[in-house]
Amino acid sequence: MKRFILILIGVVIFSTLQAQDVIxxxxxxxxxxxxxxxxxxxxxxxxxxxxxGPLYTILKSDVxxxxxxxxxxxxxxxDATVTSGENVTAVQSGSQEPATVIIYRKNxxxxxxxxxxxxxxxxxxxxxxxxxxxxxxxxxxxxxxxAMTEPPKVTASMNLEPGKTYxxxxxxxxxxxxxxxxxxxxxxxxxxxxxxxxxx
Numbered sequence: 001m002k003r004f005i006l007i008l009i010g011v012v013i014f015s016t017l018q019a020q021d022v023i024x025x026x027x028x029x030x031x032x033x034x035x036x037x038x039x040x041x042x043x044x045x046x047x048x049x050x051x052x053g054p055l056y057t058i059l060k061s062d063v064x065x066x067x068x069x070x071x072x073x074x075x076x077x078x079d080a081t082v083t084s085g086e087n088v089t090a091v092q093s094g095s096q097e098p099a100t101v102i103i104y105r106k107n108x109x110x111x112x113x114x115x116x117x118x119x120x121x122x123x124x125x126x127x128x129x130x131x132x133x134x135x136x137x138x139x140x141x142x143x144x145x146x147a148m149t150e151p152p153k154v155t156a157s158m159n160l161e162p163g164k165t166y167x168x169x170x171x172x173x174x175x176x177x178x179x180x181x182x183x184x185x186x187x188x189x190x191x192x193x194x195x196x197x198x199x200x
Contacts, residue, residue, distance in 0.1 A: 045058070098139055100135060102135050105170040110172050111171070116128060146183070
């Protein structure tokens with residue numbers, strides 16, 4: 001009986017922790033929240049870990065998607081909103097040509113012998129090494145680029161717009177056993193400057 005009660009309490013706690021809404025902003029940030037209201041131009045919410053605290057407001061134009069606690073996802077774009085229980089497709093105006101992402105790593109003695117694979121969500125993109133870059137086409141939308149040499153996985157998210165070019169800078173930081181990846185989106189000017197003399 002005791003074991004059953006403990007299991008029941010564990011299930012309740014787990015369900016409570018999962019019962020949160022997540023706001024995915026267009027700049028790649030994620031906000032754990034309790035949505036209070038989705039208005040015409042604004043979204044009102046409370047922080048999930050402080051639901052007795054203040055009410056926050058964010059412009060819908062700054063939000064890419066909301067994933068609700070029940071699993072429903074709502075995607076926002078310039079002209080339309082799509083709600084779905086499973087698969088979500090953002091309806092956007094204009095061109096739907098893919099975005100270009102330049103993935104690069106500068107020449108550095110730090111982690112010289114460390115190589116790692118970069119993925120866009122679960123899709124393999126390339127292996128990065130010192131002083132190299134790789135250009136890839138990626139479908140528009142919120143994409144999480146990730147890499148791992150040892151746990152935990154390192155990620156960098158960005159809402160990619162059709163036809164635009166983005167620069168993802170890779171590096172190596174100190175890890176427990178091996179060097180750990182670093183991933184960071186940088187400005188176009190920085191990316192162009194740092195990849196100018198690199199080899200593919």
